[in-house]
Amino acid sequence: MFRYSTVITNTSPENSFPEEIEKSISTPNILQQKEKDERFYGFSDTVSEPDRFRESAEPEFVKSPFKLRRKGSKTSRRAKNMEASDPPTPNVSDTSLVPERAAPTVGEMLERPVALSARLREHLQNLSITGESDHPFAISFEDVAAAAFRIRKGIVKTPCEKTSIPELDDMELHFKKEFAHVTGSFKERGARNTLLLLTEEQKEKGVIAASAGNHALALAYHGQALNIPVTVVMPENCTIVKEMKCRGYGAKVLNKGHNLAEAKDFAVKLAREDGLMYVNGYDHPHILAGQGTIGLEILEQVDDVDAIIVPVGGGGLIAGIAVAIKSLYPRCQIIGVESEMCPSFKAALDAGRPVKIDAHHALTLADGLCVPKVGKNAFEIAKNYVDKTVIVSENYIGIAVLRLMEYERAIVEGAGASGLAALLAGLLPELKGKRVVIPLCGGNIDPTVLGRCIERGLSSEGRLIRFIVNVQDRPGGIAELAQLISSIGVR
Numbered sequence: 322m323f324r325y326s327t328v329i330t331n332t333s334p335e336n337s338f339p340e341e342i343e344k345s346i347s348t349p350n351i352l353q354q355k356e357k358d359e360r361f362y363g364f365s366d367t368v369s370e371p372d373r374f375r376e377s378a379e380p381e382f383v384k385s386p387f388k389l390r391r392k393g394s395k396t397s398r399r400a401k402n403m404e405a406s407d408p409p410t411p412n413v414s415d416t417s418l419v420p421e422r423a424a425p426t427v428g429e430m431l432e433r434p435v436a437l438s439a440r441l442r443e444h445l446q447n448l449s450i451t452g453e454s455d456h457p458f459a460i461s462f463e464d465v466a467a468a469a470f471r472i473r474k475g476i477v478k479t480p481c482e483k484t485s486i487p488e489l490d491d492m493e494l495h496f497k498k499e500f501a502h503v504t505g506s507f508k509e510r511g512a513r514n515t516l517l518l519l520t521e522e523q524k525e526k527g528v529i530a531a532s533a534g535n536h537a538l539a540l541a542y543h544g545q546a547l548n549i550p551v552t553v554v555m556p557e558n559c560t561i562v563k564e565m566k567c568r569g570y571g572a573k574v575l576n577k578g579h580n581l582a583e584a585k586d587f588a589v590k591l592a593r594e595d596g597l598m599y600v601n602g603y604d605h606p607h608i609l610a611g612q613g614t615i616g617l618e619i620l621e622q623v624d625d626v627d628a629i630i631v632p633v634g635g636g637g638l639i640a641g642i643a644v645a646i647k648s649l650y651p652r653c654q655i656i657g658v659e660s661e662m663c664p665s666f667k668a669a670l671d672a673g674r675p676v677k678i679d680a681h682h683a684l685t686l687a688d689g690l691c692v693p694k695v696g697k698n699a700f701e702i703a704k705n706y707v708d709k710t711v712i713v714s715e716n717y718i719g720i721a722v723l724r725l726m727e728y729e730r731a732i733v734e735g736a737g738a739s740g741l742a743a744l745l746a747g748l749l750p751e752l753k754g755k756r757v758v759i760p761l762c763g764g765n766i767d768p769t770v771l772g773r774c775i776e777r778g779l780s781s782e783g784r785l786i787r788f789i790v791n792v793q794d795r796p797g798g799i800a801e802l803a804q805l806i807s808s809i810g811v812r
Contacts, residue, residue, distance in 0.1 A: 437467070437518070441606055457701035460606050462648035465613035465641065468514045472611060475513050475543065477502050481622040481758065486728055489744055493756040495623050497615065500733055500764030504538040504566070506689075507638060507762045508602065511611030512539035515600055516547050518607055524549050529597040531555075531585035533688055534563030535763050536602030541572035552597065554588040556580055558683045560767035580680055582693045603635025604696025612638045616645030619758050627755035628654040630740035632762055633666045633710070634690040636699030642760075643706035657703070657710040658743045660687040660735075664712050669695050670704065686718045686774050689736030689763055711749065717742040719777030725761070726775075734766035735774060786811075 441464055481497040499507040516528070527550030530540055537553035544551035552573040555564055559576070567574050575591075578584040592599040602608060615638075619626060629646060631639040643655045659666055662685035669675045677694040685691055695703075721738035724745065725731045740759035743749055766774070779785035792798045 437464070457697040458606055459698070459702045459705075460609050460613070460641070460644055462644060464606065464610040465617065465645045465648075468510075468607070468610040469614040469617050471517055472510060472513045472614065475546065476510055476614075478618060481619055484729060486724055486741070486745075491753045492744075494744075495756070495758045496729065497619055497622075497758055497760040498731070499615065499760050499762045500731065500737060502539075504535070504542045504570075505763060505765040506535035506539065506737075507612060507615060507760065508535040508539035509543065510614050511602075511605075511608035511637065511641075512536065512600075513543045514611035515605060515607040516540070516543050516549055519549065519598065523598045526595075527551060527597055528600050529554070529588050529592050529595075530600045530602055531581060531588040532602050533559055533581055533691065534567075534765060535689055536600075537567050537572065537574070538563060538570070538765065540600060541567045541570035545571045552588075552591070554578075554584045554591070556584045558681070560688060560765070560770060562767050563765050566765070580693055581691065582677065601696065603637035603692065604698045606698060609637050609641045609644075609698060609702070611641070613641030613645040615760060616642040617649075619760075620646065620649055623756065623758055625756060626650065626653050626758055628656055628749075628752055629758045629760070630656045630658055630743060630749070631760060632687075632690055632736050632739045633657040633659050633695075633703075634663075634736065635692040636666055636695040636703050638760070638762060639707060640696075640699040640702040644702060647706050654708045655706055656743075656749065657707050658739045659710065659712050660685050660690045660718065660739060661712050661714050662687070663691045663693070665692055666695050666700075666703070667710055667712060669700050670710065675700050685735070686715050686722070686770060686777065687735035687739055688770070689734060690739065709749075711743050713739055713742045713746055713748065716777060716781040717746040719774045720745055720781055721778075722766075722771070722774040723778030731761065732764055732766060732771065733761050734763045735770070737761045737763040 441458075441460065479498050479501045481495050484494050484496050486494065502509045516524075519528070524547075528540065528544070529552040530536055531554045532538075532540075533556060537555060540551045540553065543549075550573075551571075552575070553567055554575045554577050555567075556578050557576045558579065564574055564576070575587070577587040589599055591597070600608070616629075619629065619642075626646075629642060631642055633639050639655065639657050646653050646655060657666060663678070663680040665676075665678050665680070668678050675695045675697055680691050680693045718735045718739055721742035722733060722735060724741065725733045725738055738761065740761075744752070744757075744759075776785060780787075790802065792802055
C-alpha cells in the first residue's frame, strides 16, 4: 500500500529528502492521493511526488500542519529557517481548510456506539410502528460489520466444526452450531444489536415482539441483561418449553392467535396503545444486520466455502448471511431451505413480492420456519442474493433431527435441522465434492415435538413399524406371536 507523508520545511537544497524517505516512496496512486488531500484539507502535498511528476527536479514544498523530523537535522537551524522563509502554519481547526467535513474527535468517538450508516439512519425515520416501510430497504455490508463489533461482548462466537454423516461422505460438511447460544438460537445476535441501538426513551418504555419462541427468548434474555422491559406475544399453540423460558427471563408473555401473523397483529395493536417499540423478529434492519454476523464468522472459521445452506422462515437469517457472504466471497452459493408445510419464501419468489399463505405451527416439525409471510426488507435482499431455494418434506426433517442426535450428540429443533434434511433428501446433488456449511440455528425443541421427530425419522427409514394383528383368544396365542416376531430379528 502506498504511504505518503507531509512536512513543514523550507525550499533550500540542504533540506532535501533523506535517502531512506526517498526509498519508501512508491509511485502508484500518488496523483489520486494528492487530489484527495487538496479536496479534504484545502492544500496540496507534493512532498511524496517523485521528480518525474514535477516540472523541475527541485521540489517546491507546500505547507501542511504535520511535521516530519529529518534525520540528522539541527532543531535550532530548522526553527530558524522556518521562521525566516515559511509563512505561518495553517490552523487545522479552521473550518475553511476542511470544506467537506471535519473528522470526529476522540471524545466524540468514545461517547457514541458504532455509528449507523447514513442510508440506514434515513430509512429508520420512515419506519412504521411495525418496523416496516412502504419502500423495502436492503442493509449493506457496512451495517453487518458494525453490528459484529457492537454485539461482540454479549454474544457467543459459536463453533463451526467439520462433521461426518455416513450418507454425506461425498462432501466436506461443516455445522455452524448456533444452538450453542445461551438461549439456544441465532436470534440473540439481532436482538442484542437492536436493543443496543434503542434511544433512552425507548429503553425506559421497553419493547414488544411477536414470536414463536426463539426471537422472544433472545429479546427476553438480553432485555434482562440490559435492564430493558420486554413483552412478547406468542401463538397459542407455541412450544411450552419456549414460553416457560421467556417467563424465566423476566419477560411478560401473552398468548394470542393461531399463528405468527395473528400474534403480530395483536402485538402491533398493543404497541400503539402502550407506546412500545415493536421489534420485527425477521425484518427490522437492525435484526438483519445482527443475523448477518453469522456469515462473517463462517468465512473466518472455514476457508473457501462453496455453499451455505440456510433455513428460511421470515427471511431475516438468509438475508443477513447473504449480504455478508456475497460482499466478501461472491462465488459462495447461498441456498435456502423451507418446510413443505410453510413455503412462504417460494410463494414470494413466484409472486415477485411477499404474499401471505396458510400455515399452522401445530402441523409442522419445524415450527421456527412457520412464518406465513416473509419480511419485505428480507425479501428485497434475498431475491437478489439467494442462488437456489428448495422445499423439504417433514419426513426428512425428522430424519435430520435423528441424525444429529446419533452422530453429533446434539438436540436441534426441526427448523435448525432443515438444512441437513435437504441434503439427506438428495435435493442438492450439485454439492457433491464441495465444502458446505449448514447453520444449525436452534436447539429449543419441545419434548413432545422431539418425540414426534424421532418417531417420524425412525419410521421413515423402516426402523420403526406399527402393525395390527388379531390373536386368537386361547392359551399361548400371544407367546406364539412374540416368538414369531423374535425369529425374524425384530426388537
